[in-house]
Amino acid sequence: MCDTCGCNVTHGNAHLLQPGGKLERTDSGHESVSVLRNLLAENDHTAGHNRQHFDRHGVLAINLMSSPGSGKTALLEATIDALGKELAIAVIEGDLETENDAERIRRHGVKAIQITTGSACHLDAHMVHDALHRLDLGQLDIVFIENVGNLVCPASFDLGQHHNVTLLSVPEGDDKPAKYPVMFRSADLVLLSKSDLLPVLDDFQPSNARRHLQALASSAPIIEISSKTGAGMDAWLHWLLEETAALEHRIGAIDPTTATSMPAP
């Protein structure tokens, strides 16, 4: 949904765009001004700006979202160990408090920027924009944004990422997509994390998670994955490499000069 192409005009508000609808006097003598603007337009504007930054440097930006404790940081550690030599990776970490996750990431030899949100339950595009000023995008291939662990609030804020990846860990239960439709509807890829626990927690049926996702009209692929045993890592790394290549192709198709790394002026 945006404010420029008219896709925010629905059956319910189209009348406001009719002649005379822009500014009308009400019965009480006040004036009614038609606005029709997304409440988060300011955030979305900055998100678009972030996305331009990523695109200009051919950097794939992934927004990782999930409940707290579903294994986002462990997944990133395993991903860096597997791809760190092949691709230049950096991580933006969002947490209410502490640098713990950023320190874990740094121990794997990649740059990590910690955003501590205080009491805010989500990252927004402005916070990510500030963090981007501390990264040299010209030297990077992938930026992972590890959002605040929360299945509700982060779903409403575009950060400028190319893809949303949502983790659903096995101990959480297979009906999470039905309980948190806004979050799971926004996912471009769903990772069923801690899959090594499936034999123990046998009430979690991956087929149920898939069924709940389909009920949300989601065609996001699902990968069962365990950062601990390495099961499913190949499929996840393959997806990342494919998306990195697709981004390069897309950027190259728009402007071939951006395919070469140019230093910022």
Place this chain on the structure above:
Amino acid sequence: MHELAVCQALIEQVKLVAHEQHAHRVVEINIDIGPLSGVEAQLLEQAFSIASAGTVADGARLISKTTPVRVNCRSCGQVTDALPTRLICANCGDWQTRVVSGDELLLTTVEVSRNIPTETPPGITEH
């Protein structure tokens, strides 16, 4: 609760509208909220009284309209009503649909009162 952040963004937009319209007071704010927007109207209304305090929107009525969830089926082309957790085509049962209504988070109208000398609020000096 991200509704406070959403509410602050709402008030910034309302302040801008009031400024453009040379309004001294905002009387009513109308918003459309879809069940799939991820924002709870009730929490937004609670946040509004806090976030609007001391602004031009202080004391304004915030009226939120819940938009219906409707999907357009990629298979049969019909637009039908749906539930937030079940975005399936009601006509043919296909799950490959596109949401056409129900994810809005939209400021629709702002009702303002323009400057009238007798209603000049305290703190504003007219020259």
